[in-house]
Amino acid sequence: MLDKTKRGWWKSAVFYQIYPKSFQDTNGDGVGDIPGIISRLDYLEQLGIDGIWLSPVYESPQEDNGYDISDYEAIYPPFGTMEDMEKLIREAEKRGISIIMDLVLNHTSDEHRWFQEARKSRDNPYHDFYVWRDGRPDCPPNDMRGVFGGSAWTYVPHLGQYYFHQFAAKQPDLNWDNPAVREALYQMIRFWAGKGVGGFRLDVIDQIAKVPDEKITANGPRLHEFLRELSEKAFVREGLVSVGEAWSADVERAKQFSNPDGSELSMVFQFEHICLDQKGEKWDVIPLHLPALKRCFDRWQRGLHNCGWNSLFMDNHDLPRIVSRWGNDGAYRVESAKMLAAMLHGMQGTPYIYQGEELGMTNIRLPIDQYVDLEIKNLYQERTARGVPEEEVLRSIYARGRDNARTPMQWTDGDQAGFSDVRPWLPVNPNYKTVNAAAALEDPDSTFYFYQKLIALRKQYPIFQDGSFTLLLPEDEQIFAYRRDTEKEHLLVVCNFTPDTIPFDRPAEFENARLLLSNYEQGTGPLRPYEAQIYYLSEETQ
Ligand code: GLC
Numbered sequence: 207m208l209d210k211t212k213r214g215w216w217k218s219a220v221f222y223q224i225y226p227k228s229f230q231d232t233n234g235d236g237v238g239d240i241p242g243i244i245s246r247l248d249y250l251e252q253l254g255i256d257g258i259w260l261s262p263v264y265e266s267p268q269e270d271n272g273y274d275i276s277d278y279e280a281i282y283p284p285f286g287t288m289e290d291m292e293k294l295i296r297e298a299e300k301r302g303i304s305i306i307m308d309l310v311l312n313h314t315s316d317e318h319r320w321f322q323e324a325r326k327s328r329d330n331p332y333h334d335f336y337v338w339r340d341g342r343p344d345c346p347p348n349d350m351r352g353v354f355g356g357s358a359w360t361y362v363p364h365l366g367q368y369y370f371h372q373f374a375a376k377q378p379d380l381n382w383d384n385p386a387v388r389e390a391l392y393q394m395i396r397f398w399a400g401k402g403v404g405g406f407r408l409d410v411i412d413q414i415a416k417v418p419d420e421k422i423t424a425n426g427p428r429l430h431e432f433l434r435e436l437s438e439k440a441f442v443r444e445g446l447v448s449v450g451e452a453w454s455a456d457v458e459r460a461k462q463f464s465n466p467d468g469s470e471l472s473m474v475f476q477f478e479h480i481c482l483d484q485k486g487e488k489w490d491v492i493p494l495h496l497p498a499l500k501r502c503f504d505r506w507q508r509g510l511h512n513c514g515w516n517s518l519f520m521d522n523h524d525l526p527r528i529v530s531r532w533g534n535d536g537a538y539r540v541e542s543a544k545m546l547a548a549m550l551h552g553m554q555g556t557p558y559i560y561q562g563e564e565l566g567m568t569n570i571r572l573p574i575d576q577y578v579d580l581e582i583k584n585l586y587q588e589r590t591a592r593g594v595p596e597e598e599v600l601r602s603i604y605a606r607g608r609d610n611a612r613t614p615m616q617w618t619d620g621d622q623a624g625f626s627d628v629r630p631w632l633p634v635n636p637n638y639k640t641v642n643a644a645a646a647l648e649d650p651d652s653t654f655y656f657y658q659k660l661i662a663l664r665k666q667y668p669i670f671q672d673g674s675f676t677l678l679l680p681e682d683e684q685i686f687a688y689r690r691d692t693e694k695e696h697l698l699v700v701c702n703f704t705p706d707t708i709p710f711d712r713p714a715e716f717e718n719a720r721l722l723l724s725n726y727e728q729g730t731g732p733l734r735p736y737e738a739q740i741y742y743l744s745e746e747t748q
Pocket residue numbers: 270273274310373409410451523524
């Protein structure tokens with residue numbers, strides 16, 4: 207168990223993301239719930255994780271699955287009660303697992319009491335909690351678009367004003383320029399800190415300082431000032447970890463966000479690697495060019511070494527399943543899932559595993575009317591209305607739709623994959639008969655145990671946390687290889703990104719190195735399909 211009183215404990219931690227709606231249903235309504243999470247804590251303890259990033263469980267009309275909060279200090283009843291939440295925090299703690307709550311500070315639901323008040327009149331004390339501009343109907347302040355489609359402005363006739371929303375119209379943006387907004391949010395964070403949560407994942411945190419008149423959404427002029435205040439006034443409690451979602455972050459900005467002096471955040475999720483296999487919009491998919499991926503990780507690994515901290519992830523609730531994306535979800539599903547895990551977990555940073563990633567769960571294809579995500583629905587409508595052929599739109603959805611990651615967790619080969627007794631809110635992936643946790647736990651060669659070993663290695667060998675990073679073979683289009691070094695220890699990570707057998711010569715120095723982990727039986731020949739190897743060398747034991 208990690209000593210969480212130690213400053214920076216999260217640097218040797220591995221986190222696991224739970225999307226509550228899809229994790230485990232216990233009361234037969236087809237929707238996952240907090241008692242369901244509690245019932246699976248032993249499984250997570252067995253995996254070896256140190257913290258759970260819990261996607262939002264707050265009271266919400268669920269327009270955007272909880273990323274539209276209508277009461278920050280209440281639990282969405284289908285997920286459970288405040289007592290359930292307190293029990294989850296306690297039960298997790300017993301197993302050395304911290305709860306990292308997802309927190310949306312950029313916007314609320316339009317059903318939040320603050321917004322209900324704000325829209326009553328211009329002189330309501332809560333009016334200035336949101337971002338308003340005067341205007342006439344049909345003539346929004348500017349042409350900014352919401353992330354989920356449509357204008358970013360919605361008109362309220364009795365006020366003669368538009369409010370600003372970067373996401374759906376039901377997600378009005380909070381006005382961070384108003385000190386009363388910031389104070390109310392800090393107070394709420396202290397409420398949760400008092401309940402014993404270990405920290406927060408901060409939704410679209412780079413957007414809070416938006417200036418819509420100048421069409422600035424990310425990295426507004428006061429962003430770092432706000433973050434420093436947030437850190438000082440809300441995260442002061444020793445050891446509260448914070449990870450910010452920052453789609454706009456480049457290395458320079460991430461250094462500031464994750465400055466080791468702790469003045470802003472512990473770390474950020476950046477998305478440069480995630481955007482490499484698309485052309486412009488995420489829906490316009492292009493093949494991944496391996497050298498580009500390697501250059502990207504190389505830049506981030508070297509860029510933040512000793513002056514910031516990386517979050518390592520490939521999957522989350524907004525992204526397609528990685529094995530379907532960069533691996534092979536057919537004949538080499540298991541091999542490629544393990545290879546991708548080795549590639550990522552060998553690096554410096556805090557790894558995040560998204561529920562089901564440890565089982566090699568894959569994407570799904572549904573008929574259009576079975577999708578639930580509003581982003582998918584809006585895309586389908588907008589593109590088909592524009593005359594884009596249906597097959598083309600569906601191809602984008604199959605490759606990138608957020609519901610790929612949101613299908614229920616596959617626990618067993620029984621009905622509804624053991625997720626629920628009834629038809630769940632989103633269909634179970636039909637491959638649950640073979641891809642499920644029960645089968646994985648029975649099979650010593652499963653992806654589950656591979657992740658378990660990666661997590662254990664990170665705890666056992668400090669070089670995973672501290673070592674410098676050097677990319678090998680930068681131009682090679684098939685192999686991703688890198689080394690990690692400290693003064694006395696060395697790691698070599700070698701990954702074959704293809705279904706082909708590829709010759710590879712280990713650097714001479716690693717000739718007698720110990721193989722710490724591989725997804726194949728030890729061999730001396732060329733790399734087998736999707737083979738991954740991690741070698742270790744210590745000058746002391748030679
Ligand atoms: C983040 C969340 C996503 C949500 C959006 C708006 O990107 O991860 O799920 O839709 O913010 O809150």
